[in-house]
Amino acid sequence: MKKKFWLLPLLACVLMLTGCGKSLSDQSVLDNVKESNTITWGVKGDVKLFGLIDVRDGQQKGFDVDMAKAITKRILGPKGKAEFVTTTSQSRIPLLKNGNVDAIIATMTITPERKKIISFSHSYFDAGQSILVAKNSSIKSAKDLNGKTVIGVVGANSVENIKKIAPRAKVIELQDYAQAMNALKSGQGDALTTDNGILFGLAVQNPGYEVRGGTFTVEPYGVAVNKGQTGFTKAVDKAVLEMQHDGEYNRLIKKWFGDVPGFKYKELYRR
Amino acid sequence: MIDIFTKFSGQLFVGLGWTILSSVIALFFSLIIGTVFAIMEVVPSKIARFIGRAYVEILRNIPLLVITMFFYLVIPKYVMKINGFTAGTIGLTLYTSAFIAETIRSGIQSVSGGQMEGARSTGMTYWQAMRYIILPQAFKIVIPPLGNQFVNLVKNSSVLAFVAGFDLMYQANSIASTTFDQINSYLVVGVLYLIITLPLSYYMQYLEKKLA
Amino acid sequence: MQNWISAFSWLNVHFLLMGLWVTIYISVISVILSFIIGSILGIIRYSKIKFVSKIVGFIIDIIRNVPLLLIIFFTYFGLPNFGLRPETIPAAVIAMTVFESSMIAEIVRSGIQSVSTGQMEGARSTGMSFVQALWHVVLPQAYKNMIPTIISQFVSLIKDTSLATIIVVPEMMQHAQVIYGQNSNYILPMFAALAVLYFIVCFTLSVIGNVIGKHLT
Numbered sequence: 001m002k003k004k005f006w007l008l009p010l011l012a013c014v015l016m017l018t019g020c021g022k023s024l025s026d027q028s029v030l031d032n033v034k035e036s037n038t039i040t041w042g043v044k045g046d047v048k049l050f051g052l053i054d055v056r057d058g059q060q061k062g063f064d065v066d067m068a069k070a071i072t073k074r075i076l077g078p079k080g081k082a083e084f085v086t087t088t089s090q091s092r093i094p095l096l097k098n099g100n101v102d103a104i105i106a107t108m109t110i111t112p113e114r115k116k117i118i119s120f121s122h123s124y125f126d127a128g129q130s131i132l133v134a135k136n137s138s139i140k141s142a143k144d145l146n147g148k149t150v151i152g153v154v155g156a157n158s159v160e161n162i163k164k165i166a167p168r169a170k171v172i173e174l175q176d177y178a179q180a181m182n183a184l185k186s187g188q189g190d191a192l193t194t195d196n197g198i199l200f201g202l203a204v205q206n207p208g209y210e211v212r213g214g215t216f217t218v219e220p221y222g223v224a225v226n227k228g229q230t231g232f233t234k235a236v237d238k239a240v241l242e243m244q245h246d247g248e249y250n251r252l253i254k255k256w257f258g259d260v261p262g263f264k265y266k267e268l269y270r271r
Numbered sequence: 272m273i274d275i276f277t278k279f280s281g282q283l284f285v286g287l288g289w290t291i292l293s294s295v296i297a298l299f300f301s302l303i304i305g306t307v308f309a310i311m312e313v314v315p316s317k318i319a320r321f322i323g324r325a326y327v328e329i330l331r332n333i334p335l336l337v338i339t340m341f342f343y344l345v346i347p348k349y350v351m352k353i354n355g356f357t358a359g360t361i362g363l364t365l366y367t368s369a370f371i372a373e374t375i376r377s378g379i380q381s382v383s384g385g386q387m388e389g390a391r392s393t394g395m396t397y398w399q400a401m402r403y404i405i406l407p408q409a410f411k412i413v414i415p416p417l418g419n420q421f422v423n424l425v426k427n428s429s430v431l432a433f434v435a436g437f438d439l440m441y442q443a444n445s446i447a448s449t450t451f452d453q454i455n456s457y458l459v460v461g462v463l464y465l466i467i468t469l470p471l472s473y474y475m476q477y478l479e480k481k482l483a
Numbered sequence: 484m485q486n487w488i489s490a491f492s493w494l495n496v497h498f499l500l501m502g503l504w505v506t507i508y509i510s511v512i513s514v515i516l517s518f519i520i521g522s523i524l525g526i527i528r529y530s531k532i533k534f535v536s537k538i539v540g541f542i543i544d545i546i547r548n549v550p551l552l553l554i555i556f557f558t559y560f561g562l563p564n565f566g567l568r569p570e571t572i573p574a575a576v577i578a579m580t581v582f583e584s585s586m587i588a589e590i591v592r593s594g595i596q597s598v599s600t601g602q603m604e605g606a607r608s609t610g611m612s613f614v615q616a617l618w619h620v621v622l623p624q625a626y627k628n629m630i631p632t633i634i635s636q637f638v639s640l641i642k643d644t645s646l647a648t649i650i651v652v653p654e655m656m657q658h659a660q661v662i663y664g665q666n667s668n669y670i671l672p673m674f675a676a677l678a679v680l681y682f683i684v685c686f687t688l689s690v691i692g693n694v695i696g697k698h699l700t
Contacts, residue, residue, distance in 0.1 A: 045651060046664055053661045055498040058653065085570070086651045090444060091559070094453045098563030100570075117451050155448040172355065172435035173445060175649060178664020179344070179433070185667050186347035188355065188435075205665060332685035334642035336656060337677045345674050422548065429550035433649075440552055453560040461549050468548035 029102050030075075030231040038081040041068040042101035045086035046176040048201030049256050050107045053086065060084050063197075063256040064105045067124060067240075070248055071105075071223070074239035088176050089155030093118065096224055103225045103236065107198055110222040111157050119229065120222030121236040124249075126268065127195035128215025129158050132184070132202055139191055141213030145169040151180045151189035158194045161217050181206060195219045200263045211262065244270040272455045279446050279459075286442030287463055289356065293438060294425045297363035301424075302417075304364065305371030310401065312376045323372070330369035336430055338362040343434040359431035359438070367424050374416045378409035415482065418475035422468045439463055490672035495662050499673075502658030503680055509572060509654065510641045513579035517640075518633065520580065521587025526617070529592045539588075546585040552646055554578045559650045575647040575654070583640050590632050594625040627699055634692030638685045645681075655680065 033039045043060050044051030050062040065084065072082035085101050092104050096118060109127070110120045131150075133139050139148065145166035152159040154173045162169060172189060174180045181202050184192045192199070199211045223236050243249040250269045257265035276283065311323030330338070339362030347353055353361070382405050390400035432440035439460045447456035528540045546554065558578040562569060569577060598621050606616035645656035659677050663670040 094560040100568050154444045178660050182344045182667050186344050332682045333678050334645040336645045341674050426550040429552045457556050464549050
């Protein structure tokens with residue numbers, strides 16, 4: 001028995017060390033990331049085309065992730081490192097506010113409600129909310145959803161939006177897009193709603209399902225940073241603008257959305 | 272914290288209602304199923320004992336979340352449609368029934384020694400002895416542990432949040448993501464859970480002491 | 484059948500086993516930590532130190548009576564308010580340890596109580612102090628009786644780590660979700676794999692617990 005007690009302080013120390021060592025949110029994030037030469041990004045792990053975990057190496061891959069890497073290089077220089085934390089729609093804002101991540105680039109719409117507690121860069125991607133249904137579904141557009149069950153994801157603003165478009169729709173919120181898509185396939189809902197970019201990704205993975213009725217909201221995606229981090233926000237804006245000017249932005253758009261059937265990726269091009 | 276409670280009290284009480292409903296339904300059915308499998312585990316038939324044992328061991332050794340998600344995502348795909356609340360409650364029932372079977376079995380075994388033979392010698396059949404002599408005594412012994420199982424059931428019903436079962440935890444997630452105030456949202460539902468579970472578990476402690 | 488074969492491609496199996504490794508890693512560290520912390524808390528609660536035991540007891544009762552999911556959320560979203568920003572795996576370890584320590588504290592307390600009545604007085608009458616009597620006489624017997632219960636707590640801990648998928652801890656449940664999220668034809672094979680893998684790990688441990696339990700009595 002006696003021998004085991006030395007483990008306690010040791011393990012407690014290990015636990016402490018794994019957690020600390022990161023900046024407080026009232027310090028300048030820009031200074032901190034420059035000093036550590038690393039930006040920690042919150043990204044999605046369950047969204048094809050934007051941020052999806054690859055089973056080969058457990059890394060997140062997608063447009064958001066590539067954007068994050070490119071922005072990191074432009075802020076910190078070619079040797080700058082980008083680190084990634086997988087977030088969900090539910091966990092991304094607390095993780096940012098708590099300082100677990102420096103910034104979030106995770107299919108996150110700039111909304112007035114969110115702007116009250118966090119800041120956003122300029123929009124880097126223009127999405128719009130739409131619906132995904134089975135190809136043989138009778139639902140033609142979001143307006144047909146009244147009286148139907150619609151699947152959304154906890155923490156996504158699309159859940160609030162759909163309540164305005166189709167007030168009598170029954171909305172159920174699941175943990176992430178993997179669960180939501182499988183629930184749709186299992187008949188737990190009649191449609192899945194979120195931004196078109198995400199839905200097109202799901203449609204690629206799931207033949208037999210299609211995005212219907214066009215978009216009914218405008219969802220500009222922004223890079224989210226903590227309030228008061230003006231320096232960092234400006235650096236992100238500058239990096240995104242540079243990418244648009246020198247064509248890297250369009251290359252990434254083409255890389256991720258060029259092969260998606262039914263998705264007019266050239267409309268997203270920016271100069 | 273109080274702000275959130277007053278602002279979302281409607282939603283919270285709906286959640287509380289679903290949580291209690293799910294727990295009560297699951298308790299009712301898991302008591303029945305648990306008793307059946309507990310008896311199967313002690314009857315003379317070897318096959319019945321094996322089935323009883325297998326049921327208990329399988330369900331006890333697989334996470335509740337796996338069982339629940341299976342009923343929500345897989346069963347509707349291949350067998351029949353089940354909504355989130357039902358899937359969650361079925362998961363809870365099956366999972367809990369294994370623990371209840373274990374509890375009742377040990378209750379039966381702690382009674383049964385001479386009692387069964389005594390009852391049989393008065394001319395009762397095996398089933399009569401089980402029904403009128405053994406089970407009533409076994410249930411009396413296992414009341415406190417069963418009460419604790421109900422406390423676990425209420426806590427475990429939070430898996431309904433994973434399958435949109437509208438329970439307290441589901442509402443908490445929803446409130447937390449509309450108010451962006453995680454801590455206070457979860458504190459409020461924490462208190463609501465405690466209002467159900469704490470008195471129950473104190474009462475069970477009291478009963479345990481009284482019976483001991 | 485084709486689905487089953489491609490679902491269990493080497494890549495997917497490897498990914499799933501990596502998840503199993505994280506599940507076991509979290510469970511083992513948490514069970515060791517909670518054994519130590521739970522023992523200390525259990526002894527404190529048993530020893531009836533003025534106020535301290537009452538407060539410790541009340542905190543234990545609170546933790547034991549709320550859903551583990553809440554504790555996971557508080558750890559991951561709440562700890563940063565105290566300057567600690569755990570990543571997902573340490574967050575899961577902390578949450579599991581907090582929850583499991585309170586469970587083990589209760590087991591330890593009732594374990595000690597079941598031995599102690601006469602034993603403690605007997606030991607004290609030979610001139611031992613309270614601590615000596617506890618350490619040399621009561622605890623060894625109490626722990627011997629508790630081993631099976633603690634092993635069954637270990638089993639529930641392994642199962643409970645699956646809840647940590649909600650904060651995207653890369654454990655087995657999460658990895659299975661990633662796989663069937665990318666191809667929903669794999670959903671049945673993945674649930675089968677989850678059931679089998681959890682069962683193998685947990686059942687083996689339960690059997691070990693039973694064997695030890697029988698050996699001791």
